[in-house]
Amino acid sequence: MKCLPLLATVLLPLAGPVFAAAHADTSMTAEVTSNDGIAGTVSVTPQPSGVTVVKIDLKGVPAGEHGVHIHETGDCSAADFSSAGGHLANGMQHGVMVEGGPHPGDMPNAMVGEDGVLSATYFMPDLAPELLMDDDGAGFIVHSGADDYVSQPSGDAGSRIACAVLVSPK
Numbered sequence: 001m002k003c004l005p006l007l008a009t010v011l012l013p014l015a016g017p018v019f020a021a022a023h024a025d026t027s028m029t030a031e032v033t034s035n036d037g038i039a040g041t042v043s044v045t046p047q048p049s050g051v052t053v054v055k056i057d058l059k060g061v062p063a064g065e066h067g068v069h070i071h072e073t074g075d076c077s078a079a080d081f082s083s084a085g086g087h088l089a090n091g092m093q094h095g096v097m098v099e100g101g102p103h104p105g106d107m108p109n110a111m112v113g114e115d116g117v118l119s120a121t122y123f124m125p126d127l128a129p130e131l132l133m134d135d136d137g138a139g140f141i142v143h144s145g146a147d148d149y150v151s152q153p154s155g156d157a158g159s160r161i162a163c164a165v166l167v168s169p170k
C-alpha cells in the first residue's frame, strides 16, 4: 500500500496531455452540393464542454419542414447523394421518440419560410469528434421532407436535396 501515493504522482502528469490531445480543435466547415439550387455552408465544431455545435446557413431551400442529419460517409458524389450512406448510427436507433435512439447526428427538423433561408444552430451532446473523423469522414444531408423521429432507419424524410462532406482539417 505504501506504493500508491508514488504511483499517483507518476501517472497524473502523463494523463494530462493525453486528455488534451483528444479534445484538440477540430472545427469543420463545408459548402453544400445540391441539384436543387441550394447553396451555403454547414459547420461542425466540437466544444470544450464535450457538446458539438452544428451551424447551418443555407439559401434556396424549398419552404417547409426538412429533416437534417449527419450521415456516415463524407461522399456527395452520387447524384441522389446515396453515397453519403445511412445515418451515423454508433449502434443507436433512429429518432428521439424511439427506445434506443437517437442517432448521434439526428437533429430537429429545420423550418424554412418562403425566403428559402435555412439558418439553424443545434447543440449535439452525442456527436463526438471521434465519430465524425473516422477514415471516410461524415456527410451532412438535407431532406425534401420532415423527419418523423420514429421510422427506421432514417425518419422517412424523403429524398436528399443537399449534401456536404465533413472531413477533419489535416
Ligand SMILES: [Cu+2]
Pocket: 067, 068, 069, 070, 071, 087, 141, 143, 154, 157
Ligand atoms: Cu438524413
Ligand SMILES: [Zn+2]
Pocket: 069, 087, 093, 094, 095, 102, 103, 105, 106, 153, 154, 155
Ligand atoms: Zn437517424
